[in-house]
Amino acid sequence: MAAAGRSHATRWGVxxxxxxxxxxxxxxxxxxxxxxxxxxxxxxxxxxxxxxxxNYKGIFQTSEFTRALINSIGIALIATVIAVILGTMAAxxxxxxRFPGKQVLIGMSLLIAMFPPIxxxxxxxxxxxxxxxxxxxxxxxxxxxTFSLPLAIYTLSAFFRxxxxxxxxxxxxxxxxxxxxxxxxxxxxxxxxxxxTAILVFIFCWNDFLFAISLTSTxxxxxVPAAIAFFTGSSQFQQPTGxxxxxxxxxxxxxxxxxxxxxxxxxxxxxxxxxxx
Amino acid sequence: MAEIVLEGVTKRYPDGSLAVRxxxxxxxxxEFVILVGPSGCGKSTTLNMIAGLEDITEGTLRIGxxxxxxxxxxxxxxxxxxxxxxxxxxxxxxxxxxxxxRLAKVDKATIDQKVEEAARVLDLVExxxxxxxxxxxxxxxxxxxxxxxxxxxxAFLMDEPLSNLDAKLRVxxxxxxxxxQRRLGTTTVYVTHDQTEAMTLGDRVVVMRQGLVQQVGTPxxxxxxxxxxxxxxxxxxxxxxxxxxxxxxxxxxxxxxxLPLDDxxxxxxxxxxxxxxxxxxxxxxxxxxxxxxxxxxxxxxTVTVEVLESLGSDAYxxxxxxxxxxxxxxxDELATDSGLADTGAGGDQQIVARLDAATxxxxxxxxxxRVDLSKAHVFDPKNGTNLTHPxx
Amino acid sequence: xxxxxEPAKDEAKDKKALSAGARQExxxxxxxxxxxxxxxxxxxxxxxxxxxxxxLQRYDLRFPDRAEFTGLSNYxxxxxxxxxxxxxxxxxxxxxxxxxxxxxxxxGLALVMHRTLFARGTVRTAVLIPYGIVTVVAAFxxxxxxxxxxxxxxxxxxxGDAPLTEQxxxxxxxxxxxxxKTTPFMALLLLAGLALVPxxxxxxxxxxxxxxxxxxxxVMLPLMKPAILVALLFRTLDAFRIFDNIYVLTAGAxxxxxxxxxxxxxxxxxxxxxxxxxxxxxxxxxxxxIAFTFVKLFGAAAPGAEVKR
Numbered sequence: 001m002a003a004a005g006r007s008h009a010t011r012w013g014v015x016x017x018x019x020x021x022x023x024x025x026x027x028x029x030x031x032x033x034x035x036x037x038x039x040x041x042x043x044x045x046x047x048x049x050x051x052x053x054x055n056y057k058g059i060f061q062t063s064e065f066t067r068a069l070i071n072s073i074g075i076a077l078i079a080t081v082i083a084v085i086l087g088t089m090a091a092x093x094x095x096x097x098r099f100p101g102k103q104v105l106i107g108m109s110l111l112i113a114m115f116p117p118i119x120x121x122x123x124x125x126x127x128x129x130x131x132x133x134x135x136x137x138x139x140x141x142x143x144x145x146t147f148s149l150p151l152a153i154y155t156l157s158a159f160f161r162x163x164x165x166x167x168x169x170x171x172x173x174x175x176x177x178x179x180x181x182x183x184x185x186x187x188x189x190x191x192x193x194x195x196x197t198a199i200l201v202f203i204f205c206w207n208d209f210l211f212a213i214s215l216t217s218t219x220x221x222x223x224v225p226a227a228i229a230f231f232t233g234s235s236q237f238q239q240p241t242g243x244x245x246x247x248x249x250x251x252x253x254x255x256x257x258x259x260x261x262x263x264x265x266x267x268x269x270x271x272x273x274x275x276x277x
Numbered sequence: 278m279a280e281i282v283l284e285g286v287t288k289r290y291p292d293g294s295l296a297v298r299x300x301x302x303x304x305x306x307x308e309f310v311i312l313v314g315p316s317g318c319g320k321s322t323t324l325n326m327i328a329g330l331e332d333i334t335e336g337t338l339r340i341g342x343x344x345x346x347x348x349x350x351x352x353x354x355x356x357x358x359x360x361x362x363x364x365x366x367x368x369x370x371x372x373x374x375x376x377x378x379r380l381a382k383v384d385k386a387t388i389d390q391k392v393e394e395a396a397r398v399l400d401l402v403e404x405x406x407x408x409x410x411x412x413x414x415x416x417x418x419x420x421x422x423x424x425x426x427x428x429x430x431x432a433f434l435m436d437e438p439l440s441n442l443d444a445k446l447r448v449x450x451x452x453x454x455x456x457x458q459r460r461l462g463t464t465t466v467y468v469t470h471d472q473t474e475a476m477t478l479g480d481r482v483v484v485m486r487q488g489l490v491q492q493v494g495t496p497x498x499x500x501x502x503x504x505x506x507x508x509x510x511x512x513x514x515x516x517x518x519x520x521x522x523x524x525x526x527x528x529x530x531x532x533x534x535x536l537p538l539d540d541x542x543x544x545x546x547x548x549x550x551x552x553x554x555x556x557x558x559x560x561x562x563x564x565x566x567x568x569x570x571x572x573x574x575x576x577x578x579t580v581t582v583e584v585l586e587s588l589g590s591d592a593y594x595x596x597x598x599x600x601x602x603x604x605x606x607x608x609d610e611l612a613t614d615s616g617l618a619d620t621g622a623g624g625d626q627q628i629v630a631r632l633d634a635a636t637x638x639x640x641x642x643x644x645x646x647r648v649d650l651s652k653a654h655v656f657d658p659k660n661g662t663n664l665t666h667p668x669x
Numbered sequence: 670x671x672x673x674x675e676p677a678k679d680e681a682k683d684k685k686a687l688s689a690g691a692r693q694e695x696x697x698x699x700x701x702x703x704x705x706x707x708x709x710x711x712x713x714x715x716x717x718x719x720x721x722x723x724x725l726q727r728y729d730l731r732f733p734d735r736a737e738f739t740g741l742s743n744y745x746x747x748x749x750x751x752x753x754x755x756x757x758x759x760x761x762x763x764x765x766x767x768x769x770x771x772x773x774x775x776x777g778l779a780l781v782m783h784r785t786l787f788a789r790g791t792v793r794t795a796v797l798i799p800y801g802i803v804t805v806v807a808a809f810x811x812x813x814x815x816x817x818x819x820x821x822x823x824x825x826x827x828x829g830d831a832p833l834t835e836q837x838x839x840x841x842x843x844x845x846x847x848x849x850k851t852t853p854f855m856a857l858l859l860l861a862g863l864a865l866v867p868x869x870x871x872x873x874x875x876x877x878x879x880x881x882x883x884x885x886x887x888v889m890l891p892l893m894k895p896a897i898l899v900a901l902l903f904r905t906l907d908a909f910r911i912f913d914n915i916y917v918l919t920a921g922a923x924x925x926x927x928x929x930x931x932x933x934x935x936x937x938x939x940x941x942x943x944x945x946x947x948x949x950x951x952x953x954x955x956x957x958x959i960a961f962t963f964v965k966l967f968g969a970a971a972p973g974a975e976v977k978r
Contacts, residue, residue: 099698170363271861
């Protein structure tokens with residue numbers, strides 16, 4: 001019995017290790033590249049033979065990268081805040097209120113979740129140029145928040161539906177004013193859902209590439225994913241591999257931090273909106 | 278503490294449907310009143326209107342002499358226990374129970390003292406610092422009770438507080454609720470769909486159906502003198518047996534046999550000009566094993582025992598009456614509510630008799646039963662009125 | 670959108686029967702939804718209409734003054750062009766193959782996450798990384814991995830092979846990158862579906878004599894069907910708009926360009942807004958057809974359905 005149990009455990013151990021390796025291998029490769037000196041870049045080894053911070057120093061000395069990093073953070077944060085605020089309002093209505101047109105809203109957000117962004121690139125490119133927000137922060141914030149709104153509404157309304165609304169009644173009978181009921185009971189219960197949604201929306205905005213390369217033309221609004229694609233080596237004969245790897249690692253760090261800290265919440269958020277029996 | 282008075286209270290929903298119609302009820306200070314009825318009868322709506330969680334469309338509601346129709350729940354000083362307990366998941370037991378006091382801006386020391394006191398009464402002292410998620414169902418129920426009693430409100434409102442507990446715990450908590458209510462002497466309105474709970478807990482019971490009050494009375498009154506077919510069928514377990522009958526001047530012709538009318542019944546039926554076709558209601562204990570009967574008065578019927586259930590103290594005997602099941606709107610609603618409609622027990626009318634445990638009834642054998650006509654009721658099939666009720 | 674007119678009509682009809690409270694509730698509902706609706710309509714519905722308008726014109730960004738209305742000729746040009754059809758088939762191939770692989774792998778991964786005895790948290794965390802990582806970053810990692818001289822994976826190939834410069838190897842590598850990145854998402858959706866399969870039902874099947882495989886195909890899969898369909902719908906539509914991976918790995922060279930790449934190139938390399946817009950509209954129609962097919966075939970399982978409760 002004990003032996004069977006052990007072999008069972010071993011089997012699961014092997015499976016788990018395979019899964020973890022699967023998930024981490026490409027990530028490790030780019031990390032390894034980012035720490036390699038130019039001379040050893042091509043040695044193909046998984047672990048850098050001599051570790052160097054040169055690539056990181058290099059990218060942080062160019063405005064090309066630092067500016068893009070500021071753009072990425074600023075644009076993703078602002079778009080997240082707006083999308084979560086608008087999403088919270090709409091999701092509250094969807095989860096709690098009865099009003100005609102709710103199905104229309106749900107249908108519309110579903111449509112937009114499926115919308116091919118490339119179909120918007122050409123018209124938005126032209127519209128943004130004519131109203132003067134092409135290659136600016138708003139030029140990216142607007143499409144980001146739009147495309148993350150369905151995600152926000154879905155996830156939040158799933159979370160809101162989980163809140164036992166009897167509690168609101170209970171609070172009222174316990175002597176709370178509507179404002180107190182909201183502040184002392186509803187907000188603490190809704191906060192985790194809102195926070196989780198914010199993380200998901202941030203990841204979504206942080207990730208975008210198509211809008212970032214289509215709706216920007218200079219450093220002024222270009223985000224890191226787009227900037228990486230335009231990296232050039234420090235001299236024209238040098239491939240920018242090291243710089244790209246370093247920049248890639250830098251923008252992966254926040255994601256890894258989110259995932260490590262909020263793994264459970266992210267899983268709940270991702271699945272709650274999509275599948276509910 | 279206060280009395281609660283409902284005068285012509287009505288709830289009409291936006292779509293025009295009436296949830297509660299013209300309820301008149303005076304609940305005395307310290308009284309324990311039960312609202313009971315099948316789901317959708319308006320009992321919870323009535324309770325929510327008393328709590329202030331739903332608006333009153335028409336009528337007046339007074340708590341402690343003050344009209345509270347337009348007061349927010351906060352200003353009514355009532356405490357409520359919800360079916361789901363509605364404990365705040367982000368607060369510990371201590372914080373949950375202290376929450377109403379905290380909102381009332383009571384100082385910290387007093388809150389602590391009152392919470393400790395309530396916790397001692399409810400046997401919750403060791404759980405005070407746990408979160409609701411880490412409590413069992415019974416413990417959660419007690420926390421919900423605790424939250425109600427700490428603040429010493431004018432009234433307790435309880436909305437099916439025991440229906441999420443398993444059967445054994447429910448009986449235990451039932452006696453505990455009763456004990457606490459008696460000790461505190463707080464006016465209590467208690468909603469349930471379980472007639473056993475209603476009968477065992479309440480000083481008075483209000484039976485409701487389709488938004489209308491059917492009858493108000495003590496448990497004994499409801500049991501012995503139901504005003505109509507609905508109350509008769511709803512109260513009592515096993516429930517009252519019903520058979521079709523034709524009325525002749527001095528006999529009830531039933532599928533079980535002819536039952537001669539006694540003086541009381543003849544008088545009432547004449548006074549009310551009873552129709553020819555009626556429904557006769559007999560509680561299981563209206564039957565007696567004729568061979569064991571103490572007095573030999575009263576008619577007897579002979580039936581064939583189909584199922585015998587011996588409970589030690591009593592024996593239940595099941596048999597069928599020919600002539601098909603009795604069906605009226607009231608009885609159909611009761612059957613649907615209790616789930617009997619789903620048991621597939623169609624066909625002939627099932628009758629159950631509660632006999633002395635000493636009975637010699639055997640399954641498949643005939644038995645002679647004596648019928649106690651003083652416990653029989655005659656109902657008008659058209660409107661369900663109890664034609665033998667002295668006042669109706 | 671024309672559908673937005675409906676609430677107003679309903680309101681007029683029901684107004685009399687509504688209490689003040691219910692009217693207040695619907696007004697609050699609309700008020701709360703309005704900002705989101707306005708943003709979504711303004712940023713998607715208007716541009717797509719504008720795209721239709723642009724697509725009916727000859728509009729070359731190099732000669733903006735010579736724009737003129739040309740009817741459907743842009744569509745004619747696109748649909749008779751081999752570029753469109755090559756990109757179309759490439760996209761379809763990538764979509765079908767990668768979603769199929771993801772479904773199988775994702776189901777395996779979901780079962781591992783569901784059943785594993787220990788380190789469940791670690792496995793889930795690890796699996797979330799491909800989901801969260803910036804696609805472009807992952808794409809660069811793969812590109813370097815397959816670049817001769819530089820990459821560990823290229824090193825495994827016969828020397829001199831550059832898989833990203835030949836059509837079929839490149840397509841498979843694109844699929845690999847897609848699958849790596851999106852399988853975890855698929856697995857998480859399926860995991861949520863797995864959680865809906867009651868343990869008791871599986872035990873009942875075991876008692877009834879079902880083999881593990883039968884339990885999986887006859888009990889689990891049917892019960893998970895809604896979750897599987899939702900996952901498939903999301904992933905199919907997502908895969909159909911594949912762009913980032915191709916852009917980084919091959920830039921669409923060697924016959925690996927998807928429809929999104931084609932649209933992008935027409936706009937920013939050929940600077941032809943008319944043709945680019947026609948491609949945009951056509952892609953939109955394709956996605957519409959896919960979504961419609963899914964919803965029609967599986968009706969109630971569509972993600973919108975669950976919200977009604």
